Amino acid sequence: MSSQRFIHPHFQYYLDLKEQPLIDLYVDLRSFILDKYPFSNELLYHTHALTSLYSITEKMGDAFCLIPIYTNHLNLAFGSGTLLADPFQLLQGTGKLMRHIPIKTPTDYRNEKVASLIEEAYQLALEEVENPIKVKGETISKIKKV
Template identity: 60%
Template sequence: MKTTRTIHPDFQFLLDFKDQEIIDLFTDLREYILELYPDSNELVYHTHALTAVFSISDKLSDAFCMLPIYTNHLNLGFNKGTLLKDPDKLLTETGNLIRHIDVKKPTDYRNPKAKALIKEAIDFAIKDMDKPTKSIGQTISKIKKK
């Protein structure tokens, strides 16, 4: 099932500067996340990376995953990755909280193990949320225009 949610124009403008292979991977992975949790809010940022963050509310603190796009690669990041069960050892990095899966091809995330991890992250975020959200299925740009 394909979502019809368009990429925010602020984000699309910056995304268009990336290599087509990265754009295609991002677009497919974004679609996959939105298929798994259509009610997620997408917060888009441009800091050290061009990043789409998927949250169960309009707050970054309620995010369950993120897709940071760097110069030549992107990751499927989990905001509270150290708190997730990861029996298949898919997650990498050594920070206090964030973990990620390196994404080089669709099979890196379109597989039962990654799908289970994404669903666990969604369930964790829902249980961990402080108060109900008023925003459902929105795309919110946090990109500062120059």
């Protein structure tokens, strides 16, 4: 399904301003997530980082993971990262809840350790959701038109 979900034009505009290796890494990580969770909603933001969140509803707070893209790097982040078991100690960060995995190559996420973390985050999001899923498999841009 991810191969059929195009990158939103507002997001693509800012993504195209990045270096090609970073773009390629983002596109592959996005596909990795959407292939496993094709009915998740993709919420797009452009604040201090160009960010795509993957949520079980249309709300940012119900996201199970996100990809913030900075100038020269990107991360796979978890808004409730401190609540995840993380048996392989992959998660980094000092925030109250947020944790991330620095991504430099596809081998940083295309493995069972990371897949299990994403699954755990997904299950946690399902347990904590207050409202039933309203939108399934949509891309929702919160980026102002360029």
